[in-house]
Amino acid sequence: MSMLLEVRNVTKRFGGVVANDSISFQVKAGEIAGLIGPNGSGKTTVFGCITGAHPIDGGEIYFEGAPISRLRVGPIARAGLMRTYQQTRIYGEMTCMENMQISSRDAHGSVFALLRMRARGVETRANELLAFVGLHEKRLHKAGRLSFGQQKLLEFAMALMSEPKLLLLDEPTAGINPTLINGLIDRLKRANEELGVTLLVIEHNMRVIMNLAQHITCLAHGKVLASGTPDEVRNDPRVLDAYLGAQ
Ligand SMILES: Nc1ncnc2c1ncn2[C@@H]1O[C@H](COP(=O)(O)OP(=O)(O)OP(=O)(O)O)[C@@H](O)[C@H]1O
Ligand SMILES: [Mg+2]
Helix, strand or coil, rough: CCCEEEEEEEEECCCCCCCCCCCCEEEEECEEEECCCCCCCHHHHHHHHHCCCCHHHEEEEEEEECCCCCCCCCCCCCCCCEEEECCCCCCCCCCCCCCCCCCCCHHHHHHHHHHHHHCCCCCHHHHHHHHHHHCCHHHCCCCCHHHHHHHHHHHHHHHHHCCCEEEEEECCCCCCCHHHHHHHHHHHHHHHHHHCEEEEEEECCHHHHHHCCCCCEECCCEEEEEEEEEHHCCHHHHHHHHHCCCC
């Protein structure tokens, strides 16, 4: 497998806080990779660096072998690199919400219209993807009326609509009813296997990430602490310490 994404010595500071301190890891084409680490260890910041949301202070990022570190969000997304957000909640009456792919304006649109507007004239695909995430029956509902878990599925479908090569998912199971988590894991695996989308998943739920990812990188205090197979990472004493120390 060739490398789809290479993060090399990436550093990102916010004022005096070094959120990412010379981070390096790679994602192979076709795999599901995991990114774990205690709260505040720098995981979401890495996603911002990769997708062009944060200009980086050091290092290089390569996507399909080409440098993307100096590109902004739009060109990076068009190259096939998309993300979903840690917090996705559409509030019907809210006028402004940061950091969401589904904006408050979108909340008033129907589920189907939201997908279709991503690319005109592709209604069949929108219907297929709504069926894929289990929202087809809700396609005429207002997006703002969906449950939190359903909104996350909608955001996932919206990202898939652009046919990304690499999709970064920031805590896709957070806030989702435990009984629905297995269904979501199954859909992530199917997106990987059937739609050919490479995934990089930030996840706090150890059972989920161990079951999903083939390769895991663990961050602590902005640095890479360990990386390897789920078994290697799970049994690494430094990883156990980082999690226990963070309790
Ligand atoms: N926009 C920002 N401005 C200032 N500091 C920030 C910003 N974003 C993140 N930070 C800081 O950078 C560090 C890493 O934050 P980040 O959100 O990347 O962690 P995380 O691993 O995603 O945490 P969590 O598991 O809680 O989501 C934290 O100290 C955080 O306070
Ligand atoms: Mg985060």
